[in-house]
Amino acid sequence: MKENVYSRSADLLDRARKVLAGGVSSEFRKYSYPHPLFYDYGEGSSIYDVDGNRYLDFTLSQGPLILGHSHPAVLKAVEEYSRKGQIFAGQHIRELELAEKLQSLIPSAELMRFCLDGSEAVQTAFRIARAKTGRQKFLRFEGHYHGWMDNVCWGLSAPSADALGSREDPAVFPWSGGISENSRDDFMVLPWNDADLLSAIMAKRYPEIAAIIMEPVMCNNGCIPPVDGFLERVRSICDQYGIALIFDEVITGFRLSLGGAQQYFQVVPDLSIFAKAMGSGYPISVVAGKKEWMKVVEDSTVIHAGTMNAGHAPVAASLATLATLESENPYPRLFAYGRKLMDGLKQAAQETSQNLRVQGMGPMFNCCFTDLQTITDYRDTLTADKSKLNRFIAAMHNERIRIIGRGLWYISAAHTEQEIDHAIEISKKVLAALG
Ligand SMILES: Cc1ncc(COP(=O)(O)O)c(C=O)c1O
Incomplete structure (x- = not known):
């Protein structure tokens, strides 16, 4: 009988x-x-399970570990700052330094507030947009993920592309039981990357809409970049109707550039949310925005609070992460290695006659099995063969390469070119045997 190499994990x-609940x-x-x-434990680009198996890690814990696991500068800062106390129910100098650093890096960050995670910061942005505009709804796009709270727990789990119905008035499905039915009234939804449709619908519905929120690259479904001119068109629609443009940069933040997707694409939103890579795995996020939008927080029209906000350890982790990103500038490498890996996977798919589609930006990208040549919106992603993807991910895992189950890969500053080559070699072998 084959030895169970996961036996200790299975026992635990x-x-x-x-x-x-559910063991997780x-x-x-x-x-x-x-x-x-x-x-x-994790170190650099590797993670080790309790059975002693070592994996080359492309999950980076769903994105936060932009510097890799256990980066010494992050650990040192956390240890040093923690020795001076954890949190004070008051201000501390590092929190101020971090805010100043973020203000200098992020184009739209004139004022900000710290939170603990992306989900919470998204809800804060909605509250700000509602208070300033006096309107109730936000517009979201099919397939974009904005956390797990009730009002964003829709529009990302359709049984099939056909079930979504018309593009003008898409069907939405709840992603969880127990969601407040009232939360359905909080939003309207449209397919992404279609500025003509958005423009036509907004011309009629804008008096209801406080905000338009999107991932500036749809990382959570297909890793789809915005089509040329889309972000600019949405910016101008928001300007025309006094709607807040919210960029959810929970993934793109500090991954595409130090100033996020807004710097990379040169389109500045009114409000934006950063989390994940900002804290290298410590719980910290920020909602940042232009002064005219953040003013409602400044003058206490909008209440934002949190006992655990901006503690010493997460602030220290964030300062150390940003300082390392600034001094090392890993971005050319993240793009070069990511694109090399994407090209290698495409080549491997061609050589093995597999319909593996690879797309994304480089620092993060997605793979799925479909006969479509390009994937431009969520509806396209629903046509992909999920069971084949599961088999691919499982076979890669058996070869000790760890990828996020929905086909998403993240590159960190700790990955080396040899490791990228190794991942390409293994994927060739796995694809050839996949059938
Ligand atoms: C784009 C995006 N927004 C929001 C969230 C929610 O963030 P968190 O899991 O930190 O609450 C995520 C999490 O994956 C995300 O990818």
Whole structure:
């Protein structure tokens, strides 16, 4: 009989299921291959499970670890700052330094507030937009992920492309049980990357709309870049109707550039949200925006609070992460390695006659199995062969390459060119055997 190389994890999972609902602390971790695994430690681009298996990690814990696991500068800063206390129910100098740093880096960040995660910061942005405009709804796009709170827990889990119905008035499906039915009234939804449609609908519906929110690259479904001119058109529609343009930069922030997608694409939103890479794995996020929008927080029209906001450890982690990104400037490398890996996967797919489609920006990209040549919106992603993707991810995992289950790859500053070459070699072998 074949030895179970995950036996220690399997035992721990049995134990965990008796105390943690489903054995995990986040829904996404439930669906890991071959079952939720227990990890012991991470270093650079590698992560080790409790059975001693080492993986080349392209999940980066769903994105935050832009410098790789356990970066010494981050750990040192966290340790030093933590020795001076954890949190004060008051201000501290590092929090101010971090805000000043972010203001200097992010084009739209004239004023900001710190939160703990992306989901919370998204809701803060909605509240700001509602208070300033006096309107109630936000417009979101099919397939974009903005956290797991009730009003954004729709529009990202359709059973099929056909089920979505007309593009002008798409059907939406709840992603979870227990969602407040009233939350359906908070938003309207449209397909992404279609500025003509957006413009036509906004001409009629703008009096209801406080904000338009999007991932400036749809990283969570297909890693789809905006089509040429789309972001600029949305910017001008928002200007025309007094709508807040919100960029959810939870993934693109500090990954496409130090100033996020807004700097990369040169389109400046009114409000934006940064999380994940900002804290290298420590719980910190920020909602930032132009003064005219953030004023409602400044004058206490909008209440934003949080006992745990801007503690010493996460602020230290964030300052150290940003300082390292600034001094090392890994961005040319993140793009070069990411694109090399994307090209290598495409080549491997061609050589093995597999319909693997690879697309994205480089520092993050997606792969899926479909006969479509390009994927421009969420509806396209629903045509992909999920079970084949699952088999690919599982086979890569067995070869000790760890990728996010929905086909998303993240490159960190710790990955080396040899590791990229290795991942290409392995993918060739896996694709050839995939059938
Ligand atoms: C684009 C985007 N927005 C918001 C969120 C929610 O962030 P968090 O998981 O930190 O609450 C995520 C998480 O993956 C995300 O990818």
